[in-house]
Amino acid sequence: MNEPLIEKTSGWRGTRELWIQAAYGALLETGIDAVKVMPLAERMGLSRTSFYGHFSDRKDLLDALIQLWQSKNTGNLIRRTEAYAETITEAILNVFDLWLLPDLFDSRLEFAVRNWAHSDARLAAMLEEADIIRVEALQSMFERFGYDTVHASVRANTVYQTQIGYISMKKDGPSDPLAPRLERMRTYAEIFAGQPVTDAEAARFFARHPVNET
CATH class of the missing domain: 1.10.10 (Arc Repressor Mutant, subunit A)
Known part of the structure; x- marks a missing residue:
């Protein structure tokens, strides 16, 4: 017990x-x-x-869990897409903070909610709406840096679906070694943006996510 x-x-x-x-x-x-x-x-x-x-009842508690998920994961994703950046690659690296900091984006909660939605039609509809809102926020981020609507949409969907795929497969999670994850993220940002990440941008990103060598 x-x-x-x-x-x-x-x-x-x-x-x-x-x-x-x-x-x-x-x-x-x-x-x-x-x-x-x-x-x-x-x-x-x-x-x-x-x-x-x-x-009042169990549903009230479940609604509180859903509100926690919406506020933390959707709310913080939108805020990261709107964070100050001088270039699109810097903006993408701002978004990548989400995948490295559980306090910003809870991947375990995201995985659990997506599993839960398989048996709850109401939550499934809310999840679909959240996916749309998140992708639209990413698309707006790309458009802010001059990408046309079509390219911004495709790039936004690629960024989002790649990460949700990792979450669904339980890959690149908090338990995985940090150093190789960080190195891959620089390359991912370059692929998503279609332009290189500068050394200064990479340095600022790595400074936010120091690797513990001990």
């Missing part, structure tokens, strides 16, 4: 954020079928009743 994840005091019902984090952990570890009130209550060392002090 799992030990409770938190220490409880008499009468304490936990917090909404702790319930969401417990649900998040269960979703990543086992899938959406594990996100149920009683197993989560046992996992947290709380009573089932305490759940209803923060959520």
